[in-house]
Amino acid sequence: MRNFIKGTYATFKREIGRIRSSKTYIATLIILPLIAFLFFAAFFQKGVAQNLPIAVLDEDHSDLSRKVTSMVDQTPAALVAFEIQDMEEGIRMMREGRIYAILQIPEDFEKRILGGGQANVEFYNSGANISVNSLLAKDVQTAVTTFTIGVELQMLQAKGMNAAQAMALAMPIRFSTHVLFNPYVNYGYYVAPCFMAMMLMIFTVLSSVYAMGTELKNSTAKEWLDTGNGSMLAALSGKMIPITSVMLIIAVAMYVIIFNIVGAPLNGSAIVIALSTLIFIISYQCIGIFVLALTDNMRLALSFGGGYSVLAFTFSGLTFPTMAMSAPLQWFSHLFPFTYYMKIFVDQAMRGAPVGESLPDMAYMMLFCIPAILMINRLKRECTYKKYWGKS
Amino acid sequence: MTMKKIGKYISLYWREIVSVMRNEYREIFSDPGVMLVIIFAIFIYSTLYSLGYGNEVLRNVPIAVIDNSKTSSSRMLVESFGSGPNAYVAYEASDMEEAKRLFFDHKIYGVVYIPESYEKDLIGGTQANVSIYCDASYFLVYRQVFQDIVASISTAGAMVEFQRLVASGVNAPQAKAAIQPVIYQSHNLFNPYLGYGTFIMPAIIMVIFQQTALIGIGMIGGTWREYNLYKRLVPAGRDRLSTIPTVAGKALAYISIYLVTSVYVLTVHYRLFNYPTNGRLIDCMAVIIPYLLACIFLGIAVSTLFKHRENSLLWLLWTSIPVILLSGASLPKEAFPEWMYMLGRILPSSPAVEAYIRVQTMGATFDEVAPQIANLWQLVFIYGGLSIIGMHLVLNKEYANRTKARLQKGMDKLGKLGKSLKIQKPKAKRAQ
Numbered sequence: 001m002r003n004f005i006k007g008t009y010a011t012f013k014r015e016i017g018r019i020r021s022s023k024t025y026i027a028t029l030i031i032l033p034l035i036a037f038l039f040f041a042a043f044f045q046k047g048v049a050q051n052l053p054i055a056v057l058d059e060d061h062s063d064l065s066r067k068v069t070s071m072v073d074q075t076p077a078a079l080v081a082f083e084i085q086d087m088e089e090g091i092r093m094m095r096e097g098r099i100y101a102i103l104q105i106p107e108d109f110e111k112r113i114l115g116g117g118q119a120n121v122e123f124y125n126s127g128a129n130i131s132v133n134s135l136l137a138k139d140v141q142t143a144v145t146t147f148t149i150g151v152e153l154q155m156l157q158a159k160g161m162n163a164a165q166a167m168a169l170a171m172p173i174r175f176s177t178h179v180l181f182n183p184y185v186n187y188g189y190y191v192a193p194c195f196m197a198m199m200l201m202i203f204t205v206l207s208s209v210y211a212m213g214t215e216l217k218n219s220t221a222k223e224w225l226d227t228g229n230g231s232m233l234a235a236l237s238g239k240m241i242p243i244t245s246v247m248l249i250i251a252v253a254m255y256v257i258i259f260n261i262v263g264a265p266l267n268g269s270a271i272v273i274a275l276s277t278l279i280f281i282i283s284y285q286c287i288g289i290f291v292l293a294l295t296d297n298m299r300l301a302l303s304f305g306g307g308y309s310v311l312a313f314t315f316s317g318l319t320f321p322t323m324a325m326s327a328p329l330q331w332f333s334h335l336f337p338f339t340y341y342m343k344i345f346v347d348q349a350m351r352g353a354p355v356g357e358s359l360p361d362m363a364y365m366m367l368f369c370i371p372a373i374l375m376i377n378r379l380k381r382e383c384t385y386k387k388y389w390g391k392s
Numbered sequence: 393m394t395m396k397k398i399g400k401y402i403s404l405y406w407r408e409i410v411s412v413m414r415n416e417y418r419e420i421f422s423d424p425g426v427m428l429v430i431i432f433a434i435f436i437y438s439t440l441y442s443l444g445y446g447n448e449v450l451r452n453v454p455i456a457v458i459d460n461s462k463t464s465s466s467r468m469l470v471e472s473f474g475s476g477p478n479a480y481v482a483y484e485a486s487d488m489e490e491a492k493r494l495f496f497d498h499k500i501y502g503v504v505y506i507p508e509s510y511e512k513d514l515i516g517g518t519q520a521n522v523s524i525y526c527d528a529s530y531f532l533v534y535r536q537v538f539q540d541i542v543a544s545i546s547t548a549g550a551m552v553e554f555q556r557l558v559a560s561g562v563n564a565p566q567a568k569a570a571i572q573p574v575i576y577q578s579h580n581l582f583n584p585y586l587g588y589g590t591f592i593m594p595a596i597i598m599v600i601f602q603q604t605a606l607i608g609i610g611m612i613g614g615t616w617r618e619y620n621l622y623k624r625l626v627p628a629g630r631d632r633l634s635t636i637p638t639v640a641g642k643a644l645a646y647i648s649i650y651l652v653t654s655v656y657v658l659t660v661h662y663r664l665f666n667y668p669t670n671g672r673l674i675d676c677m678a679v680i681i682p683y684l685l686a687c688i689f690l691g692i693a694v695s696t697l698f699k700h701r702e703n704s705l706l707w708l709l710w711t712s713i714p715v716i717l718l719s720g721a722s723l724p725k726e727a728f729p730e731w732m733y734m735l736g737r738i739l740p741s742s743p744a745v746e747a748y749i750r751v752q753t754m755g756a757t758f759d760e761v762a763p764q765i766a767n768l769w770q771l772v773f774i775y776g777g778l779s780i781i782g783m784h785l786v787l788n789k790e791y792a793n794r795t796k797a798r799l800q801k802g803m804d805k806l807g808k809l810g811k812s813l814k815i816q817k818p819k820a821k822r823a824q
Contacts, residue, residue: 028706039714042732049727094581095756097746100724118569121576127583128753130591132724134535137578148574155570168519169556170571173469173549175522175542191722195713202710210706217702299611299702303425306709307433314444320588321533324450329443351527353496 007229011238014227015211019242022214028207029243033250036199037257044192044262052132053081054101054140055090062110068121068147072103075139090124100132101125103140113151192262193345194318196254201284201312201338204247205305208288211239212379213298219390221383232380240285247281258349267352276344276358279365283337284309286372293375296382297391312338318346337365404627405637411625412633412641419612419621420645429705430608430646434653437600438593442665445589453537454482455502456491461510469506469522469548476540491525501527502537514552582668582754590667594752595721595745597657598683601650602741603712605687606694609646610704613695622790632791635784639692639776646688654680670755678758679747682768686740689775696782719745740775743767 019025056072058065073080082099084090090102104122112119123140127133149170156166215221228235255273258264266273287308292301315322315333322333333339340361347353347361382388420426457470474480482500485491491503503525513520522545526538550571557567583590616622625633658676662669698704716722718736725733736742747764750756758765 024700024703024706032707032710036710036714043714043717043728046728049724052724052726091581092760095750095754095760097750113573116566116569118572119574121574123576123578125578125580126754127580127586128591128749129721129724130583130586130588131722133580133583133586141576141578144574144576148572148576151573152570155573165517168517169553171549172514172519172552172556173522173545174519175524175545188723188727195717199710199713206706206709210702213702297425299705300425302702302705303428306705307428307436310709310712311437311440314441319592320445321450323453324447325444326446329446333444347496351496357496 003229004231004234007227007231007234008238008241011224011228011235012241013238014224015239015242018211018214025207025210025214028203028210029246033199033203033246036203037196037250037253040192040196040199040254041257041261044188044257047188047263048076049132049135050076051079052077052101052136053099054078054103054136055082055084055093055099056080057084057087057090057102057104059107060105060109064110064113064151065105068105068109068144069103071143071147072140075143077135077139078143087124094126100129101136101140116155188262189264189350190318193258193264193349194313194316194342196257197280197338197341197345198309198313200247200251200254200281202306202309203250204243204281204284205288205309206302207243207246208240208285209292209298209301209305211243212289212292213301216292216296216382216389217298217391219386221389225380225383232376232383235383236289236376236379240282243285244278244281248278251277251281264349266349268348269355269358270348272348272355272358272362273345276341276348276362276365279362280337280341283365283368286369287337289372289379290375293372293379293382296388308336309338312336315339316342318342334364337368340365404630405634408625408627408634408637409641409644411627412638413645415621415625416612416642416645419615420608420649423611423615426608426611429604429611430649431653433604434597434600434657438597438657438661441596442589442593442661445587445593446665448587448589449585450533450536451477453479453502453533454500455479455504455537455541456483456485456494456500457481458485458487458491458503458505460508461506463511465511465514466506469510469544470504472544472548473504473541476543478536479540495527501533502541504541517556582670589665590753592722593665593667594749595716595719597661598745598748599712599716599719599741601654601684602687602690602739602744603708603715605646605650605684605691606711607704607708609642609688609691610695610698610708611701613692614698614701614703617699617786617790618701620790622787623794632787635780635787638787639689639779639783642692643685643688643779646691647684650684650688654684668753670753671751672757675751675756675758675761676748678765679744679751679761679768682765682772683740683744683748686744686768686771686775689772689779690740692779693775693782696779696786715739715741718742721745721749737767738771740768740771743771 019029054072056069058069069080072078078101080103082093084093084102087102087104090099093099094102102124104124106120106122109119109121121144123137123144125133125136125140152170153163153166156169157163161169215224224239225232225235228238259266288301288305291305291308292298295301295304314320315325315329315336316339317323317333322330322339325333344358344361347358420430455473457473459466459470470481470484479502483491483494485494485503488503488505491500494500495503505523505525507521507523510520510522524538524541524545526534526541553571554567557570558564562570580586622633627633658669658673658680661667694708695704698707717728718732718739719742720728720733720736743764747756747761747768750761750764
């Protein structure tokens with residue numbers, strides 16, 4: 001045990017020296033993550049998309065049609081930026097990327113309503129970007145519904161009802177909506193944690209593989225192993241601890257951005273999130289160890305490790321839910337610690353789930369360390385024999 | 393310059409282009425790591441991601457109902473929740489505690505609470521209250537569940553209102569108009585079922601082209617320098633490779649590969665996953681060709697900075713995510729600062745993603761995306777120029793290093809010769 005600690009410490013010190021003397025190492029470990037997270041901090045500052053430009057095709061030109069238009073314009077999501085003369089013009093503007101949707105108010109709109117008949121309002125919403133689509137759909141529908149109920153109430157009151165009676169008749173069932181956990185239904189809440197955790201993962205895998213891979217490439221592997229007193233485990237711990245620490249600091253920055261800049265809620269246990277982040281980082285370091293030991297070639301390991309990391313994005317279920325995937329793909333999604341990490345994040349930060357709910361997921365993430373442990377002997381052989389060195 | 397001389401230069405340049413191209417192909421196809429990035433990544437990612445989004449939309453999200461009214465009216469309402477395609481009532485919970493437990497176990501994603509007084513309120517002519525608890529921690533889930541429940545409640549409400557009006561003596565058509573003076577209809581264009589794959593995959597595919605080109609070309613560029621390939625390819629009787637043929641040779645090698653993979657994506661992949669192909673092929677190509685050229689020239693320019701094979705991956709892999717964000721395909725440009733959107737325009741992916749989605753998904757024609765295409769051609773020239781400058785510096789440096797080495801070798805030889813002739817340097821006089 002004493003030897004192990006000594007070996008770990010010696011390797012740790014050696015690693016700090018190696019970090020300080022290599023530009024690429026400093027870049028992957030510190031500078032690029034710093035740039036990346038500054039980017040995110042700036043990117044997410046603005047928050048929910050507002051004033052998305054739409055066009056209105058007002059064929060009625062009446063007080064009521066202008067009323068609808070201005071109610072739509074006053075919603076947070078929509079901005080009536082153009083008045084168009086026909087649908088063709090609107091579709092062309094959509095294709096030119098100048099508007100996202102068209103609100104059409106047909107002729108006789110006011111006449112029909114005042115005459116006690118039914119009038120139509122049509123909303124043509126581009127589905128090319130579904131995050132824009134749902135923001136607009138929700139707000140425009142709300143605006144038009146509010147307008148409709150207003151008309152209804154006035155007409156009922158004109159028939160001699162009092163306001164309360166009219167309201168009860170117009171909306172016999174009132175519903176109160178409780179949006180759980182994401183009060184603004186902000187797409188950024190899903191996108192920001194998902195993208196930033198991806199970034200953390202990419203830097204963890206790359207810097208871990210690079211830290212070990214350069215030893216093989218530059219034929220210093222034996223020296224590394226010897227610094228760990230011949231114990232592969234000590235040599236690995238000493239090498240990995242600096243990376244784990246830096247990644248943890250980056251994770252703190254990530255959570256500052258998620259909670260303070262993006263404004264996501266923290267309803268559950270911060271300790272569970274912190275612990276899970278540590279396990280998440282270590283599990284991806286172990287994946288780095290596994291891939292490097294498997295290929296004994298730094299560049300191939302970087303390609304495989306990087307490729308595998310990026311794959312996790314789709315299968316995290318945060319932007320597109322896993323339950324909508326077919327069974328084999330649901331199974332496939334369990335091959336990434338990222339999936340569990342995102343589930344823990346949603347359960348704890350947003351849903352405020354009890355701690356017990358996240359413990360199994362933390363345990364699953366730890367399972368990803370097993371392949372690395374099984375590779376330790378192989379890695380030791382690779383560090384000992386020259387034939388494994390110098391590949392690139 | 394005589395015609396003969398020009399002819400000689402042309403043939404020399406051509407031979408250099410061919411030799412650089414041949415060498416580039418050899419480097420790509422003999423290196424599984426590079427092939428993985430430049431060729432296979434496009435197949436792997438476009439296929440796996442598309443499979444992940446294969447069902448495109450979410451259906452049948454389980455919800456729970458707490459029905460404290462237990463009357464025929466409340467029954468009818470509960471049954472109507474399952475009539476839409478998006479949600480179904482999976483559990484009837486007895487209280488909020490039970491519903492909460494089901495919720496945390498990911499068994500349900502929404503709860504509807506119907507109070508005891510529901511039927512009484514409806515019959516009594518007052519308002520009945522129904523509470524909806526909807527999970528917004530997953531984006532699509534929220535949208536689907538919420539839509540269905542609200543639609544059911546509105547329909548049930550309209551029916552009650554209609555009955556009340558008719559009971560009070562209003563005739564049926566008048567009652568119908570009174571409960572719904574405005575019929576609101578929403579139509580989704582270009583992506584009628586709001587498929588997630590249809591939304592995000594075109595952007596991801598475009599970004600994959602750029603990122604694999606940058607990383608792959610960077611890997612080979614690093615290899616050339618790490619293994620001194622620039623020296624091996626110097627034509628006989630010349631000091632160094634010429635800059636423009638080197639850049640041209642490389643660019644031709646990559647454009648040939650990327651044209652094949654992009655045509656695969658546009659035809660086979662799009663058909664396989666039924667993504668919308670509303671654009672004409674010729675308009676798609678008008679976007680894709682300058683895009684690929686800009687990516688490849690940017691790749692060559694950046695590759696001149698890398699001295700080792702592994703550097704490009706280490707330096708560039710992470711950029712994929714900022715690149716997607718900057719293109720405005722995930723969150724719209726209204727959701728992030730304008731200066732970042734403008735900054736994004738220096739990346740080929742940003743105008744290309746925008747133009748490509750508009751052509752392929754929305755059916756835009758050449759004129760409607762002309763500004764983006766012009767932007768792409770500007771980038772082709774800018775990065776073409778930068779790649780020529782970068783390559784020129786690398787080749788010069790490499791030549792200078794070689795000359796220095798040769799000079800050193802010559803000096804060493806001279807020194808040895810001097811020693812063998814026993815010529816001794818005159819002893820320097822000490823000044824002090």
